Amino acid sequence: MKKVLHFAIVLFFAVSFTGNAQDLELTAKDTIVKSSWMVSLGINVVDDSGDEFGNLLDIEDGWNMVPFPSRISVGRYFKNGVGLEAIGTYNRYKEGKVIDNEINTEDIDYFGIDFRVSYDLNQILGETGFFDPYVGIGAGYTDANNEGRGTYNAVVGFRTWFSDHWGLDFNSTGKWAMSTENATNHIQHAVGVVYQFDIEKGLSQKGEEKLALWQELEKEQQRVQDSIAAKQRADEEARLLAERLEKEKEAARLAEAEKNKKESEQSRRTSIENELNALGNVYFALNSSYLTTRDKELLDKLVVILETTPSLELEISSHTDSRGTDKYNQWLSERRAKRTVDYIVDKGIASDRVEPSAFGETRLVNECGDGISCEEEKHQKNRRSEFVISQY
Incomplete structure (x- = not known):
């Protein structure tokens, strides 16, 4: 009875404060x-x-x-x-x-x-x-x-x-x-x-006041309803417990199924990553963005992977060695990325599945930076296009 009286008092002041109970509803004017x-x-x-x-x-x-x-x-x-x-x-x-x-x-x-x-x-x-x-x-x-x-x-x-x-x-x-x-x-x-x-x-000061008052009303209303429904909840306790146990069993089953699905997807992703790693990279000649016969054969194999895995999307990242200016190398890596992607798209792969990116000489794979004398074989390793899974 005290809780009902408390709720009635809160409601009375809320209506008195706003002039109308509907005024307690938050509107765009309260933000x-x-x-x-x-x-x-x-x-x-x-x-x-x-x-x-x-x-x-x-x-x-x-x-x-x-x-x-x-x-x-x-x-x-x-x-x-x-x-x-x-x-x-x-x-x-x-x-x-x-x-x-x-x-x-x-x-x-x-x-x-x-x-x-x-x-x-x-x-x-x-x-x-x-x-x-x-x-x-x-x-x-x-x-x-x-x-x-x-x-x-x-x-x-x-x-x-x-x-x-x-x-x-x-x-x-x-x-x-x-x-x-x-x-x-x-x-x-x-x-x-x-x-x-x-x-x-966000809420204005008036909006925050209305929200706080409305939340107080909801709390009081919930307390009254909880008091009235106490006996009904007691009668329903056994049935609800049985339903809860059944739901927990179903949730556990769904969780196990989801876990198996994720493990399967991860296994397939790992398999695809291994296939990509096995392909290796496209390597370019010095100051060149043209694809060799060997490069095209490699890309043909990549196209097969993309065709057999429709959900696979790749980032094609292209790079240069450290020789040449930063500006030139950035331009050259953009050309290499474009030629690599164009070849794949020409083979029938949708362009939104292969995203080109160019990094110039910023991501060298060895110590052959500016001013470092290296053999041509080492410079070659930096003149590459790599394949990175962006979405699967």
């Missing part, structure tokens, strides 16, 4: 984005008038911008509120604007690339709906007023979201030159369209 990738495209405004924190709204004389998208960024944002972002910007100091306390006499291009670490203030303030404020610090390189300089950066901004994926980003960044000689400090404002993807969502 928020916890982590994602973001890209944005927009415009930027540079204020380099010489007093970066004075006359902030001196648009007419101090703000510089171009009439087309001039800012792009990409960033990764994590569950703990930390974000890592790379930003590229372009602008143009206009003739007649105030630059470093002087009237600019000609149009001058502005380039900037910056990297920053940001922090989502919702981690402190609590979820604020569509309003998503943040702060950050970072560093970068800016070429402004024909003067390149490294900069320390500080940013404050906010994003406002129209959906899980689309929103607007507004921010202002202070940039302080690492070297003050002939390099000015300035402010850069930006606004852009932001798109986020690879989203991981």
Whole structure:
């Protein structure tokens, strides 16, 4: 009776809290984005008038911008509120604007690339709906007023979201030159369209409260049902025990069958691996990707294995010896992989069953690396195509 009364009290408060029992059901509104990738495209405004924190709204004389998208960024944002972002910007100091306390006499291009670490203030303030404020610090390189300089950066901004994926980003960044000689400090404002993807969502604070309350309701309801059904469970105990034993026997039988199946598959896989090992590798002449008669005979045998084992898929990895440049050897190994795979496909094997991969001189089988004098026989062992089971 006490358990029934407890459940009734919990249910009363739950309905009072939500106004309607159906409000306890979790919906999309109870979830928020916890982590994602973001890209944005927009415009930027540079204020380099010489007093970066004075006359902030001196648009007419101090703000510089171009009439087309001039800012792009990409960033990764994590569950703990930390974000890592790379930003590229372009602008143009206009003739007649105030630059470093002087009237600019000609149009001058502005380039900037910056990297920053940001922090989502919702981690402190609590979820604020569509309003998503943040702060950050970072560093970068800016070429402004024909003067390149490294900069320390500080940013404050906010994003406002129209959906899980689309929103607007507004921010202002202070940039302080690492070297003050002939390099000015300035402010850069930006606004852009932001798109986020690879989203991981989680419950909002309200959603977590609803989930906790719903779980409490379910627990209380289960306790009441368990109390009511106690006598029925006692009567059913013997029958359930017999059923459980029968199920355990069936499970043991299925487990034994599965074990035998896996052992059979492993035995067949081992047999195929032995067949592949017995074939050996395709070996190429120096600076060549052409297949010899011996190589084609070997590949014909490989085709037979693939035909008799339809579930077998292979990685064809090709390599070179250490002679030649890294770039050339990578290209040559790609040619060797392609010629090997093309020959197999021409014999009627589906192309999705033989995947080419090329490693250049990165996987030598002996000590014959760069600068090591070796006999040609040893170099030959590195100029090869190998067959590796990727799926069976």
